[in-house]
Amino acid sequence: MTFENFVESAIQTARIIEIGEPAVTLAHPLLNGVPYSVFRREVSIETRREIGAFFSSDAMAMELVSQLEGRIDDDALVLDPTCGIGNLLLARAATLPLHDTLASTLTSWGERLAGFDSRDDLVQLCKVRLCMLARARGNFNDEIDPLRTFPQILGRDMFAPESEELLSRADAVLFNPPFGKTRWPEKLGWASGEINAAAIFLDRLTSVLKPMAPIAAVLPEVLRCGARYARFRSMLSQRNYSGTFTLRGRFDPWTDVDVFTTLLTRSTADEPLWRSATADQSTQLADRYEIRVGTVVPHRDPESGASRLYICAKTTPAWEPAFEPSGRRLYQGRVFSPPFVVIRRTSSPSDKMRAVATVVTGKEPVAVENHLLVAIPNDASLSACQSLIEMLRLPEINERLNDLMRCRHLTTGAIKSLPWIAPSV
Numbered sequence: 278m279t280f281e282n283f284v285e286s287a288i289q290t291a292r293i294i295e296i297g298e299p300a301v302t303l304a305h306p307l308l309n310g311v312p313y314s315v316f317r318r319e320v321s322i323e324t325r326r327e328i329g330a331f332f333s334s335d336a337m338a339m340e341l342v343s344q345l346e347g348r349i350d351d352d353a354l355v356l357d358p359t360c361g362i363g364n365l366l367l368a369r370a371a372t373l374p375l376h377d378t379l380a381s382t383l384t385s386w387g388e389r390l391a392g393f394d395s396r397d398d399l400v401q402l403c404k405v406r407l408c409m410l411a412r413a414r415g416n417f418n419d420e421i422d423p424l425r426t427f428p429q430i431l432g433r434d435m436f437a438p439e440s441e442e443l444l445s446r447a448d449a450v451l452f453n454p455p456f457g458k459t460r461w462p463e464k465l466g467w468a469s470g471e472i473n474a475a476a477i478f479l480d481r482l483t484s485v486l487k488p489m490a491p492i493a494a495v496l497p498e499v500l501r502c503g504a505r506y507a508r509f510r511s512m513l514s515q516r517n518y519s520g521t522f523t524l525r526g527r528f529d530p531w532t533d534v535d536v537f538t539t540l541l542t543r544s545t546a547d548e549p550l551w552r553s554a555t556a557d558q559s560t561q562l563a564d565r566y567e568i569r570v571g572t573v574v575p576h577r578d579p580e581s582g583a584s585r586l587y588i589c590a591k592t593t594p595a596w597e598p599a600f601e602p603s604g605r606r607l608y609q610g611r612v613f614s615p616p617f618v619v620i621r622r623t624s625s626p627s628d629k630m631r632a633v634a635t636v637v638t639g640k641e642p643v644a645v646e647n648h649l650l651v652a653i654p655n656d657a658s659l660s661a662c663q664s665l666i667e668m669l670r671l672p673e674i675n676e677r678l679n680d681l682m683r684c685r686h687l688t689t690g691a692i693k694s695l696p697w698i699a700p701s702v
């Protein structure tokens with residue numbers, strides 16, 4: 278069955294319960310994983326990636342909805358600006374009161390739920406599923422036209438000028454935007470080139486929402502800890518957004534993106550954005566070491582200039598306390614004078630050690646590949662380098678890095694913020 282046919286038959290199912298048909302229950306396939314599995318089966322992964330159609334699990338949806346509890350009134354207008362098949366809106370609808378009839382329940386829910394999706398078929402399925410939820414919860418069997426319900430859930434681009442009016446009326450937002458990299462045609466004040474779509478969607482959202490509307494969101498980790506998104510985070514802070522975060526690991530079995538959940542709210546108090554509640558105020562690594570990214574980009578930098586000693590992630594032995602490089606290449610950019618420490622940037626939460634380090638020694642300056650971070654001790658001593666690799670092996674540092682970030686690449690910010698733990702000699 279094509280996805281188009283599936284949506285068509287779902288519309289018929291929601292329209293009427295024929296005499297003799299069993300009542301709709303919460304276990305109905307349309308309310309569970311079936312629509313998403315048909316979508317995954319019938320719509321190519323290229324299309325799904327292009328539009329960022331990766332839908333929330335029930336657990337994720339319930340968590341986002343519960344973040345709004347106590348912050349908004351029962352009759353608040355809750356909006357999902359990229360609603361897909363409605364998983365987040367269904368989780369909110371599960372908390373809304375029932376009325377005497379299906380029609381009056383749907384009218385009341387329709388005043389409290391809003392959303393956009395650029396695909397009409399997903400919006401249709403979202404409406405169908407909300408109708409089925411109302412049927413299941415209220416044991417209703419009257420006939421309705423599902424496509425004439427929920428007038429504020431629209432097949433529309435969230436960025437379209439006509440979307441602004443509804444966005445600016447929302448009392449709260451449930452948000453799971455597309456996560457793919459994209460090139461944005463308009464100039465953004467905080468980045469250029471390929472950018473994670475989630476940042477662009479959040480930029481738009483926070484520029485039009487009314488000030489007191491909270492945003493319960495699931496977002497890719499790179500927005501929270503990627504160095505490229507520092508200006509984006511500053512932009513959110515300048516708009517007075519703050520919030521804590523919870524790491525959630527991989528989004529789901531089909532979506533290999535590490536994510537976090539957050540409740541973003543606005544206040545004029547100088548609250549931190551996405552700062553760990555356990556941030557350490559004691560001495561940090563940045564107080565004792567200069568942390569840099571290696572400068573050689575092998576496939577981009579021309580082989581020209583002086584002959585330099587050269588190290589890359591593959592050829593540097595892990596945990597060596599005194600590694601003297603011998604490989605060379607021609608290079609005309611910045612080089613580093615030993616002794617210093619290099620730390621592999623590629624690191625995932627599943628690795629045993631997050632920050633794998635090596636002390637580099639020798640008399641000549643060294644060109645360093647950009648898959649390595651460089652830590653240069655303020656006192657230029659070998660012992661400070663060796664103390665650092667000893668410290669990076671500590672289980673508490675490993676845990677701290679896992680706690681701090683789920684990104685696959687260690688960032689200079691994460692290493693700089695590590696607490697300094699003196700060697701145990």
Ligand SMILES: C[S@@+](CC[C@H](N)C(=O)[O-])C[C@H]1O[C@@H](n2cnc3c(N)ncnc32)[C@H](O)[C@@H]1O
Pocket residue numbers: 328329330331332333357358359360361362363364365393394395396399433434435436452453454455456
């Ligand atoms: C990550 S899915 C999330 C769906 C839903 N919020 C959930 O959590 O299950 C993102 C959705 O955004 C939609 N989308 C992509 N670009 C959009 C745009 N410019 N305006 C509105 N929706 C868009 C996609 O079709 C997709 O359904």
